[in-house]
Amino acid sequence: MTAVQKHIWKRFSRKESLERYGIELVVLLFFLWATRSVDIYWPFIADAPHQAVDLVKRMLPPNFSFTGDIIPAMIETINIATLSTLFALILSFPIAVLNARNTTPHPTVQAIARVIVVTSRSVNELVWGLIFVVFFGPGAVAGIAALTMRSLGFMAKLVSESIEEIDHGQVEAIRATGANGAKVFLFGVLPQIMPTIMGTTIFRWDINIRQSSVIGLVGAGGIGILLTSSMNLFRWQNVSMILISIFVVVLAGEYVSASVRKKLI
Amino acid sequence: MFSVKNLVKIYPTGQHALKGCSVDIDKAQIVSIFGPSGAGKSTFIRCINRLVEPTSGKVYLDGVEITGLKGKDLHEARRKMGMIFQEYNLIERLTVMENVLSGRLGYVGFLQAMFRRFPQDYVDEAFHLLERVGLEGYHNQRADALSGGQRQRVGIVRALIQHPKILLVDEPTSGLDPKTAMIIMQLIADLAKEKGIPAIVNIHDVALGQQYADRIIGLTEGEVVFDGPPSEVTAETLTQIYGEEDWSKTIRKVEDEEE
Amino acid sequence: MSSSSSSTVWKRDHFIKNPFLRWTVIILVTAYVLYALNDMNLNWARMKSGLPRAVDFFHRMFPPDFSRWTMIQRGVLESLQMAIISTTISIILAVPLSLGAARNISVRWVYLLSRAFVVVARSFPPILVAIIFVKAFGFGPFPGILTLAFTALGFMGKLLGEAIENIDPGQVEAIRATGANWFKVQLYGVAPQVLPRYVGLSIYLLDINLRASTIIGIVGAGGIGGALFNAFHRYEYDTALAILIVIIAIVLVMEFISSKVRGRLQ
Known part of the structure; x- marks a missing residue:
């Protein structure tokens, strides 16, 4: 080893490390800003574990005899989820067609469809719930309307994307037979997007099962109403029973949607 | 300096991968391990540094019983064994x-x-x-x-x-073209000699293995069936290791799919 | 030729080929829909009376009233703070959790425990978690942050855990063979393989958490959602619309940023 060589090795060049440190610094500053300015009295947090244990103690054991009240509310919850998915499927279809680049009759119509899709997706089902409770009063009708409104944009977006991605050769072939617009759609477009429509519907149903259990918190029907009233009456053992049943129904819904999807696709 | 005594490995599936292998290496030499796919070559080499836990048997390196080590001591022992992999594993x-x-x-x-x-x-x-x-x-x-x-x-x-005090080499050339394979084997052999350490090389290319090895070990169905210098490897020996085949025609490339 | 006449009648194969099963499904679905509609007490009188209320509602909603700007701003900032804090907490805790939830890394009981946590955290909608935490810890951003971190952990534990389960075991083996201890094996053998996924998921998480942080205020867990809920309760629908517009704008901007950054990472 006569030739003394001093190779310096660094994982990153100076510029790269500066960039990385810069990003890390920005993230850190954001975090510091957020923790310093958020409206939390931190010493109070020391008591949090105690309070959590306290609540859990009050919830145990779950009141299994409450199941009799839970079941009808749960059936209503599932009905809300299913009906709203069905309505959303029916309503989303024309919107998807109008929203897709290649099937929209006019750019203005497409723009309107797009506004509907974006609005529907960006407003949470709970907010839709607040709005429809104003219209229809508390109850399942407002819940169905809320979940329909929320699901609409989600489904329309996915279906219209699938319409935009269809194989135009097939459409051309049908058009070449001299078929009119509706028939072209029926034979050239619909068969290609059918799997997406079914997949999206099942997926949304799975989501709606979850969400239909909470819209009751703003009065829009289902098990959430029972949950709110149990909480207001401090019936914590009923609350824990409701939570358990929601957990079971959500898992069952996930299982059903997964197995149906496997069968269809 | 290195010795394996009666190594046995039975996988949870019931597969009897090693049925009591013993090997002693007392000088810096290149040891090629021959054997058909599934003969236990890969298991053998991984039992030495205990990436695979042997069912029974002992492994000694420089007087230390590797098979008895735990946690930190095992990590330290592994540092003394350099491993080179079939798929490089970078x-x-x-x-x-x-x-x-x-x-x-x-x-x-x-x-x-x-x-x-x-x-x-x-x-x-x-x-x-x-x-x-x-x-x-x-x-x-x-x-x-x-x-x-x-x-x-x-x-x-x-x-x-x-x-390392020893090199464990698992099919170093199986993904490489013949010329590169030779260069790599040469490099491993040279470096092992340079550092004065033994190397255990699993290799399915008989000709290549013979060319660079000081010693050949034949492994069939988890048992050592041959142990000797390359010069003693004959068509009969290969038949014993790999089964019936016209070995006189075996020139430089015996492609087989590795496990 | 009589035998071939039947073959000239062509009918498309039905989706469900067995006619008995097909009709059973159709009848059952129809019956269910009719039952469910009936069960909902959808009476048209009530629907109709909703219409004038809707007209009135929209009437009072427009034009949006931004005059409570300082209140809106405070709510938005709080949502942002909640999203940042909860995302930071969850991406840190997600590292041990997803290692625990990966079958190839974890030991059995840790794996089962981590998976159980992931299933529970993923099954409950954030709002539901929020209301429980509000009951346990009182109103404000604290239960909100806990809610977001909890649900985000479920999300990360599942997706990052699956990413870890799909890594190349050879690279891990090679690092183990160098004699590195468990932590260093994770650092060199596992981390480099899942790092891009981790960063991508973290940004996606910020997106999801910000979205949720604008809503959970409805049940008192901090953020702009509280202001929205109050506006509804005071029938100040023009203020509600203003808040809604701000929420939509935030959600869209964050969605845009997150998809741009994630696109660049790939």
């Missing part, structure tokens, strides 16, 4: 230098490893070894940008920077 998303220095992970603290602060003498040695295997200037390349031969060279350097 960390694809890291650079050549990081891959090489990962061979010294056992010698640096967690934070040093995390922030890539390796002592300068490790870095110096890494540069030196990279140069030795012909990868000068490649240190900042990402591993997934290299060719098969280049990757295996990095793999060799990673094993050597551990300052």
Whole structure:
């Protein structure tokens, strides 16, 4: 080893490390800003574990005899989820067609469809719930309307994307037979997007099962109403029973949607 | 300096991979292990550094019983054994230098490893070894940008920077073209000689294995069926190891699919 | 030729080929829909009376009233703070959790425990978690942050855990063979393989958490959602619309940023 060589090795060049440190610094500053300015009295947090244990103690054991009240509310919850998915499927279809680049009759119509899709997706089902409770009063009708409104944009977006991605050769072939617009759609477009429509519907149903259990918190029907009233009456053992049943129904819904999807696709 | 006594491995599936293998290596030599796919070559080599836990039997390196070690002691023992893999097993998303220095992970603290602060003498040695295997200037390349031969060279350097007392080499050439395979085998043999350490090489290419080995061990169905110098390997020996085949025609390439 | 006449009648194969099963499904679905509609007490009188209320509602909603700007701003900032804090907490805790939830890394009981946590955290909608935490810890951003971190952990534990389960075991083996201890094996053998996924998921998480942080205020867990809920309760629908517009704008901007950054990472 006569030739003394001093190779310096660094994982990153100076510029790269500066960039990385810069990003890390920005993230850190954001975090510091957020923790310093958020409206939390931190010493109070020391008591949090105690309070959590306290609540859990009050919830145990779950009141299994409450199941009799839970079941009808749960059936209503599932009905809300299913009906709203069905309505959303029916309503989303024309919107998807109008929203897709290649099937929209006019750019203005497409723009309107797009506004509907974006609005529907960006407003949470709970907010839709607040709005429809104003219209229809508390109850399942407002819940169905809320979940329909929320699901609409989600489904329309996915279906219209699938319409935009269809194989135009097939459409051309049908058009070449001299078929009119509706028939072209029926034979050239619909068969290609059918799997997406079914997949999206099942997926949304799975989501709606979850969400239909909470819209009751703003009065829009289902098990959430029972949950709110149990909480207001401090019936914590009923609350824990409701939570358990929601957990079971959500898992069952996930299982059903997964197995149906496997069968269809 | 190295010895394996009565090594047995039974997998949870019930597969009897090793049925009592014993091997002694008392000088720096290249030991080629021959055997058909599924004969237990890969299991044998992994039982030595206990990437696979042997069911029974003992492994000694420099008087230390490897098979009796736990936790920290086992990690220390592994550092003394450099391993070279069939699929190179480089960390694809890291650079050549990081891959090489990962061979010294056992010698640096967690934070040093995390922030890539390796002592300068490790870095110096890494540069030196990279140069030795012909990868000068490649240190900042990402591993997934290299060719098969280049990757295996990095793999060799990673094993050597551990300052091993023995090299465990598992099918080093199976993914390489014949010419590169020869170069890599030559490199492994040369470096082992240079460092004065023995190497155990699993290899399915009979001709290549014979060419560079000082000693051949035949492994069939988990048992040692041959142990001797390459000059004693005859058509009968190969039949004994691999089964019936016209071995007189075996020239340089016996392609078989590896397990 | 009589035998071939039947083959000239062509009918498309039905989706469900067995006619008995097909009709059973159709009848059952129809019956269910009719039952469910009936069960909902959808009476048209009530629907109709909703219409004038809707007209009135929209009437009072427009034009949006931004005059409570300082209140809106405070709510938005709080949502942002909640999203940042909860995302930071969850991406840190997600590292041990997803290692625990990966079958190839974890030991059995840790794996089962981590998976159980992931299933529970993923099954409950954030709002539901929020209301429980509000009951336990009182109103404000604290239960909100806990809610977001909890649900985000479920999400990360599942997706990052699956990413870890799909890594190349050879690279891990090679690092083990160098004699590195468990932590360093994770650092060199596992981390580089899942790092891009981790960063991508973290940004996606910020997106999801910000979205949720604008809503959970409805049940008192901090953020702009509280202001929205109050506006509804005071029948100040023009203020509600203003808040809604701000929420939509935030959600869209964050969605845009997150998809741009994640696109660049790939």
